[in-house]
Amino acid sequence: MHAPNRSQLxxxxxxxxxxxxxDHPARLxxxxxxxxDMTPLYDQIRAVEGHPGRTPIDPRILTALWxxxxxxxxxxxxxxxxxxxxxxxxxxxxxGVNVNYHTLSDFRxxxxxxxxxxxxxxxxxxxxEGLIDLNQVGQDGLRVRASAGSGSFKKEEKLDERLAxxxxxxxxxxxxxxxxxxxxxxxxxxxxxxVRERLDRLQRAKEEVRKVQASREARKKxxxxxxxxSMTDPECRRMKMPDGGFRPAYNVQFATTLDTLVIVGADxxxxxxxxxxxxxxxxxxxxxxGALPQEYYADGGFSTKEDxxxxxxxxxxxxxxxxxxxxxxQEGKDPYAPRRGExxxxxxxxxxxxxxxGQEKYKQRxxxxxxxxxSRNHGLYKFVVRGMExxxxxxxxxxxxxxxxxxxxxxxxxxxxxx
Numbered sequence: 541m542h543a544p545n546r547s548q549l550x551x552x553x554x555x556x557x558x559x560x561x562x563d564h565p566a567r568l569x570x571x572x573x574x575x576x577d578m579t580p581l582y583d584q585i586r587a588v589e590g591h592p593g594r595t596p597i598d599p600r601i602l603t604a605l606w607x608x609x610x611x612x613x614x615x616x617x618x619x620x621x622x623x624x625x626x627x628x629x630x631x632x633x634x635x636g637v638n639v640n641y642h643t644l645s646d647f648r649x650x651x652x653x654x655x656x657x658x659x660x661x662x663x664x665x666x667x668x669e670g671l672i673d674l675n676q677v678g679q680d681g682l683r684v685r686a687s688a689g690s691g692s693f694k695k696e697e698k699l700d701e702r703l704a705x706x707x708x709x710x711x712x713x714x715x716x717x718x719x720x721x722x723x724x725x726x727x728x729x730x731x732x733x734x735v736r737e738r739l740d741r742l743q744r745a746k747e748e749v750r751k752v753q754a755s756r757e758a759r760k761k762x763x764x765x766x767x768x769x770s771m772t773d774p775e776c777r778r779m780k781m782p783d784g785g786f787r788p789a790y791n792v793q794f795a796t797t798l799d800t801l802v803i804v805g806a807d808x809x810x811x812x813x814x815x816x817x818x819x820x821x822x823x824x825x826x827x828x829x830g831a832l833p834q835e836y837y838a839d840g841g842f843s844t845k846e847d848x849x850x851x852x853x854x855x856x857x858x859x860x861x862x863x864x865x866x867x868x869x870q871e872g873k874d875p876y877a878p879r880r881g882e883x884x885x886x887x888x889x890x891x892x893x894x895x896x897x898g899q900e901k902y903k904q905r906x907x908x909x910x911x912x913x914x915s916r917n918h919g920l921y922k923f924v925v926r927g928m929e930x931x932x933x934x935x936x937x938x939x940x941x942x943x944x945x946x947x948x949x950x951x952x953x954x955x956x957x958x959x
Contacts, residue, residue, distance in 0.1 A: 556636055556880050559628040566629040568609055572944045573604045577661065580654050581897045597637055602647045604633045610941040613919030615761070617645035648933065649925055655936035656806075660828045662943050663804050667829070671950040673841040674829065676798040678837035678908025679821055680807075682915060685922035686776035686788040686931075693768035693778065693788070696749050702771060703742040710735045745774040751775075775927040779812040789921065792910040792935050798837065801910045802946050804829065806939045808932045814841035818860075832856055837905035845886060852885030859902045862893050914942055 560566055581599035584605065586756060598702060609620045621641040625629040666672045677782065691824045694702070713735055717728055749769035757764035770776055779789040795805035809817065818838055826832050838860045848858050865875040876894025878887040892898040915938050923931050 556601060556632055559632045559933040564629060565605075565611070566633055568948060569608045569944075570600075570604050570633060572948070573600050573607065576658050578603075580657070581651070597639060597643065599647075600620045601634055601637055601639070602644065605630065605639070605644065606648050606937060607941050607944065608633060610918055610937050611945070613917070614925050615919055615922075617641040618790070619862045620644050648937065649930040652929060652933040652936065655933060655940055659803070659806065659936060659939050659943060660804060660949060662940070663802065664829060665941075666800075666947055666950065669951075671947070671954065672797050672800040672802050672804075673805065674797065674825070674831055674833045676835045676837065676904065677795050677804060677825070677833035678797045678798050678905050678914055679793060679818060679842065680839065680908045681793040681817065681841065682794065682912045682920070683779050683781050683789045683929075684792050684920055685781070686770075686773050686778050686790055687923050687926050688770040688773035688788040690778070690787060692747075692770040692772045694745070694771060695766075695768055696746065698752075699746050699749060699769065699771065703746065704738070706742055708737065711741060711749065741774060742771060745771050748774040764801065775810055775928045775931075776926075777810045777812055790928075791933050792915070792920075793817055793821060794908070794915075794939065795813075795825060796908040796911045798904050798907040800946065800950060801907065802950075803911050803939045803943055804937055808928065808935050810928065814839075816847060817857075818842045818844075818847040822851050822856060826854070835859060835901075836900065838906065839905060839924075844880075848856070848889050849883050849885045852883075852889060857892070858889055859893070859898065859905065860889075861902065862890060880906060911939075911942060918942075 568704045576916060578599055581603075586600075605620060605624065609615075609623070614620050614623065618641045620630070621639060621644060625631070663672070663901070667674075713731060713789060717732075722879045746769075749767050751771060752767040753764035753801055754765055758901050773788065776790055778786050779791065781787055781789060783815050791809045791814070792816075793805075793807045793809065794803050805821050805828070807817075807821065807824065818836070822832065832854055833856055835857045836859065838858075840861045841864055843860045843863050848860065851858050862875045868875040874894075878889045878890065893902070918941065920934075920938055923934060925931060925934060
């Protein structure tokens, strides 16, 4: 009878390179990362050969790990660390280099400027290769749950109480440390850091609640007294989610080419409405790519007169529905007729959307929702980081991952067509 003998060596040992097949997606990710400009990341490394300091991890490894993790829907640094030692694709990407969740977490949220630069550069390269153009661009918003509980939202007076308590805790902790506390220096540092971070969050919450007060007061006098801000993630806001409920969230904005489905603009706001987001995105695209979209598509949430007018003045043809058109038609009014005193851009937009051709072209807008759908498939349902800057970094990781995949797909399509 054959019994298991687990003390023997594996008869088929593998090198790291043999862990995954030659056509595995992880290899494509590494190939793409090698094409990115890593100079800004290398310039951040302060450790120099021949001098004291720990040998740094190659930024290519960290970038590849997070890009592949984003594609696999992994958002937690601790989970990514586990995968780096349990899963063959992640083992292959790290190539025997040890990583920990602290390093992974910091790298993910501290590279916002570099991530934006890479997305801009990838889009510019695809345009130069003739793979994409800016003829038709659509914009859509995506509400993503914030890492804050609904119960963390407090009024200003309650925030003042919590801030006073945190300050007392800080003073007490400093007194204990000064009186030869038995706690180890490492534990003291951890305790001090936790209290400092809480103080900082509460102070920022006070700043944010005043912004909310001013905003609510501008809409309705006396409504500012009901303003609240989160103690754990001060910059998030309560928003109406796709299921109709209201929860703490951020509003992720993607501008996507309708024919090739490439993200050419991205941003994150804490505004619960898409109104007012069109012109800033068009300006961002023009600044980053040196060119304007010829046609711009957005749903009714973006249909503000100011945005339509400003974007139209840039020479962009806007396709977005006229609000309450059906109701106005039922009342015997023509929603597409020019209004007295309105700008030529608004008149042209109304007349355009009143034609059958304009309505037919507007149907293409749904294609821009592809970026939102892919982000959802990649796990973008809830941010596990806090603060606008870190949230923006995560959104740009998703934009970069999607664009790299589209870049590979468009190149493959061209090669197949040429063959």
